[in-house]
Amino acid sequence: MYVESKKGKTRELWRFHGGLHLPEKKALSLQHPLQHATLPDRLILPLQQHIGVPAQPMVSLGEQVLKGQMIASSPAPVTSPVHASTSGTVVEMGEHFIPHPSGLTDLCIVIEPDGEDRWADLPKPISDFRSADTQALRQRIRDAGIVGMGGATFPAAIKLNPGKPIQTLIINGAECEPYITCDDRLMRDFAERIMNGARILQHMLQSEECLIAIEDNKSEAILAMFEALRDEENIEVVRIPTIYPSGGEKQLIRILTGREVPTSGLPAQVGVICHNVATAAAIADAVLEGKPLISRLVTLTGEGLSKAGNFEVPLGILASDLIAQAGGYQGQPQQLIMGGPMMGFDLTTDQVPITKGANCLLCPTAEEIPRPEPARACIRCGRCADVCPANLLPQQMYWYSKAKDLEKVQDYNLFDCIECGCCSHVCPSHIPLVQYYRYAKAESWAQEQERRESERAKQRHDFRVSRLKRLEAERKAKLRKKKEALKNKPPAKKTQVSKEGDDKDAKQAVIEAAMKRAADKKAKQQLAPKNTENLTAAQQAQIEAVDKRRMATTQEKQQKSEQPD
Numbered sequence: 378m379y380v381e382s383k384k385g386k387t388r389e390l391w392r393f394h395g396g397l398h399l400p401e402k403k404a405l406s407l408q409h410p411l412q413h414a415t416l417p418d419r420l421i422l423p424l425q426q427h428i429g430v431p432a433q434p435m436v437s438l439g440e441q442v443l444k445g446q447m448i449a450s451s452p453a454p455v456t457s458p459v460h461a462s463t464s465g466t467v468v469e470m471g472e473h474f475i476p477h478p479s480g481l482t483d484l485c486i487v488i489e490p491d492g493e494d495r496w497a498d499l500p501k502p503i504s505d506f507r508s509a510d511t512q513a514l515r516q517r518i519r520d521a522g523i524v525g526m527g528g529a530t531f532p533a534a535i536k537l538n539p540g541k542p543i544q545t546l547i548i549n550g551a552e553c554e555p556y557i558t559c560d561d562r563l564m565r566d567f568a569e570r571i572m573n574g575a576r577i578l579q580h581m582l583q584s585e586e587c588l589i590a591i592e593d594n595k596s597e598a599i600l601a602m603f604e605a606l607r608d609e610e611n612i613e614v615v616r617i618p619t620i621y622p623s624g625g626e627k628q629l630i631r632i633l634t635g636r637e638v639p640t641s642g643l644p645a646q647v648g649v650i651c652h653n654v655a656t657a658a659a660i661a662d663a664v665l666e667g668k669p670l671i672s673r674l675v676t677l678t679g680e681g682l683s684k685a686g687n688f689e690v691p692l693g694i695l696a697s698d699l700i701a702q703a704g705g706y707q708g709q710p711q712q713l714i715m716g717g718p719m720m721g722f723d724l725t726t727d728q729v730p731i732t733k734g735a736n737c738l739l740c741p742t743a744e745e746i747p748r749p750e751p752a753r754a755c756i757r758c759g760r761c762a763d764v765c766p767a768n769l770l771p772q773q774m775y776w777y778s779k780a781k782d783l784e785k786v787q788d789y790n791l792f793d794c795i796e797c798g799c800c801s802h803v804c805p806s807h808i809p810l811v812q813y814y815r816y817a818k819a820e821s822w823a824q825e826q827e828r829r830e831s832e833r834a835k836q837r838h839d840f841r842v843s844r845l846k847r848l849e850a851e852r853k854a855k856l857r858k859k860k861e862a863l864k865n866k867p868p869a870k871k872t873q874v875s876k877e878g879d880d881k882d883a884k885q886a887v888i889e890a891a892m893k894r895a896a897d898k899k900a901k902q903q904l905a906p907k908n909t910e911n912l913t914a915a916q917q918a919q920i921e922a923v924d925k926r927r928m929a930t931t932q933e934k935q936q937k938s939e940q941p942d
């Protein structure tokens with residue numbers, strides 16, 4: 378099949394296996410122009426709105442924050458920061474319901490807007506992006522918290538470092554799922570922003586071509602994008618047939634290039650990178666204006682809502698606040714779905730915030746989307762395999778998922794399943810096939826996580842044991858060295874003897890020598906009486922008197938000592 382993709386240029390298109398023609402139901406939300414949600418009383422911003430490691434809070438309770446200020450981040454390679462969607466006060470940091478099929482809570486930062494909507498200082502615009510360093514552009518996109526806004530929520534900056542030459546950049550504007558129209562609205566109203574994003578991405582990836590793919594049921598969007606094209610550019614707007622799920626990454630690559638992404642492989646392996654139109658617009662805002670990702674377009678639709686439409690909303694607004702602003706519920710809404718009717722999931726409450734990947738809130742009535750009938754046994758009709766766009770064997774995957782044989786179900790390429798829901802949609806036995814695959818994937822991930830954890834624990838244990846062994850060996854070697862050093866020491870000189878006996882002898886000799894010197898001195902003093910020459914008669918008489926008294930005292934002492942006791 379050939380289509381005109383640029384003035385005077387045609388392009389060959391391919392078909393992917395399976396797929397469905399579904400009722401579009403898009404008019405409901407396209408009947409009104411884009412509306413802007415007003416700021417609610419509280420914004421609830423989950424720390425994980427992306428695939429990867431959750432961001433960590435950078436603010437504290439009671440802190441004043443400004444619009445666009447980074448309030449959570451992580452140094453991990455696969456992560457994405459979170460920014461304040463308006464100025465206000467951090468009034469809470471805690472668990473809140475998040476939009477997730479599990480219906481569980483997660484850690485969120487709650488901001489009470491001050492109504493001033495004051496911007497923080499933003500990074501400088503990089504207007505001349507073609508002269509800018511690619512690494513600096515990637516860092517800007519990472520710091521702006523941009524993730525895949527088509528629902529994948531994978532950090533966009535990582536996809537921009539493929540490590541392989543890229544021939545084709547695809548900007549995905551297919552928006553193939555029924556009811557959802559936010560990308561259509563974005564292309565109609567903000568074609569220039571998307572085109573700027575495409576130019577930045579093409580420059581960064583140095584791709585030979587850039588294809589903006591749009592389903593042929595969006596003629597206004599196609600026209601708007603054609604008008605935003607400049608003649609000199611190597612960018613094409615490609616009209617593709619409306620068939621579900623043409624917006625699936627692998628399916629779109631097949632349609633546009635004829636290339637097949639290998640099982641468990643990535644598009645970069647076949648020289649292709651895909652980004653959603655909303656992601657491209659957010660990249661343009663970050664690079665050309667320095668603005669982080671703090672808002673997005675969301676489709677509100679379904680006959681259970683009094684007014685359907687597309688809204689530009691601050692991230693963190695509660696679904697309940699947004700629905701109230703759109704006029705509230707009407708009739709008998711039977712469920713609230715985050716996403717579309719095929720790939721979306723039921724919300725257990727409307728008290729969940731709009732996050733970066735939330736493109737649609739669908740509230741159908743029971744007549745509009747009837748609840749599925751009770752499941753019956755598989756009749757092996759094979760219809761599920763006929764429509765599977767990933768060319769899988771859904772029936773076999775169902776059997777092994779049901780039997781909890783996770784190894785076997787993975788042998789059937791479980792992880793190539795894009796959860797498009799085509800198989801469940803056509804199953805005459807009403808088997809909720811996708812739910813089985815989701816369960817099998819979650820269990821496989823949990824087992825893999827467990828295996829990695831125990832591997833890490835074993836590595837930590839082995840490392841500790843080897844460290845202790847090394848320390849012991851080092852200690853022993855040190856001791857041995859010391860002993861050898863002592864053994865090899867030459868014998869000490871006598872004067873330096875260290876033996877106890879020798880020490881004693883030396884000390885004794887010193888003492889005896891000192892005593893001898895003292896005795897000699899005394900004897901000398903006795904032998905040499907002083908001042909005995911040239912005495913006067915008086916002096917001589919005094920001496921004789923003293924000698925006499927001494928003699929008398931000595932004799933008296935002698936007599937006393939000779940007397941018996």
Ligand code: SF4
Nearest residue numbers: 755756758759761804
């Ligand atoms: S479509 Fe349903 S009934 Fe038919 S083979 Fe598949 S699972 Fe079985």
Ligand code: SF4
Nearest residue numbers: 765794795797798800
């Ligand atoms: S949900 Fe998975 S198995 Fe079913 S049709 Fe889609 S890709 Fe195939």
